[in-house]
Amino acid sequence: MKRIESPQNSLVKYWKKLVTTRKERERSGEFIVEGFHLVEEAIKNNGEVLTVIVREGVDIPHTWNMDDIFVVEVTQAIAKELSETEHPQGIFAQCKQREVTEEEQAGWTKLLLIDAVQDPGNVGTMIRTADAAGIDAVILGKGSADAFNPKTVRSAQGSHFHIPVVKGELGDWIDKLQDRLIPVIGTALDNAVVYSEVKKGDKFALIMGNEGNGIHPDLLAKTDANVIIPILGQAESLNVAVASGILLYNFAVSAK
Numbered sequence: 001m002k003r004i005e006s007p008q009n010s011l012v013k014y015w016k017k018l019v020t021t022r023k024e025r026e027r028s029g030e031f032i033v034e035g036f037h038l039v040e041e042a043i044k045n046n047g048e049v050l051t052v053i054v055r056e057g058v059d060i061p062h063t064w065n066m067d068d069i070f071v072v073e074v075t076q077a078i079a080k081e082l083s084e085t086e087h088p089q090g091i092f093a094q095c096k097q098r099e100v101t102e103e104e105q106a107g108w109t110k111l112l113l114i115d116a117v118q119d120p121g122n123v124g125t126m127i128r129t130a131d132a133a134g135i136d137a138v139i140l141g142k143g144s145a146d147a148f149n150p151k152t153v154r155s156a157q158g159s160h161f162h163i164p165v166v167k168g169e170l171g172d173w174i175d176k177l178q179d180r181l182i183p184v185i186g187t188a189l190d191n192a193v194v195y196s197e198v199k200k201g202d203k204f205a206l207i208m209g210n211e212g213n214g215i216h217p218d219l220l221a222k223t224d225a226n227v228i229i230p231i232l233g234q235a236e237s238l239n240v241a242v243a244s245g246i247l248l249y250n251f252a253v254s255a256k
Helices: 010-020 022-028 036-044 076-082 120-132 150-156 170-179 240-254
Strands: 002-004 030-034 049-055 070-074 091-096 110-114 137-140 165-167 184-187 204-208 225-228
Touching: 010 022, 010 030, 010 076, 010 091, 022 030, 030 036, 030 150, 036 049, 036 091, 049 076, 070 076, 110 120, 110 170, 110 240, 120 137, 120 150, 120 240, 170 184, 170 204, 184 240, 204 240
Parallel strands: 002 070, 049 070, 110 137, 110 204, 137 165, 184 204, 184 225
Antiparallel strands: 030 091, 049 091
16 A cells, blocks of 8 residues: 655645546546545446545445555545545545447437536436436536536436446437437427326437526427426426436336
């Protein structure tokens, strides 16, 4: 086990960049997870863990398979530099972002497309919900929060290691999916039907839009159907992650 004591160490500076900057995460294809649960999920579910970083005095559970995983012990001060949580547990993992082949993409038949959802907590919750609903993949469109932002990763609670999350041009994805006879369902306030009235099948792609503006009109113009969730009480609207859960389960359960 290697030990690092200086916050000025080049590795520590690199880990800090992975935590704080999207540019570094995109350049390197790596990200940091924090806490026992997320580190364990990465190890258990074939997440490519490059390094486990542990604060002095914190023990790695003996049940974890640590074969071929590099472990670095750091001081309390360094752990505090890396932490983004209110009550740090003192354990982190440096992971590779999952790479997806075209062959894998060709097998996806149930997808969640996210258009410019900006809050990382919402995006993380949507990834987690898609995972729970048995969705094959999540596609993040332009303007959406970074999938590997620490808050997104915490909100997803390990689902990054269960379900592919990729960036893409949603207009191109809609065209590709429709070429494969996968219906694309949008969400809108106008010219939409109640979601329960849409014919369900074993393939679908659902688009969810920006918290304030909804789905871009150019994308709505391409969809096969647009749906709405009726508001039965006095709330003005539903949170986008909550709405995603209602719609994903509506269509996914029917696709089983």
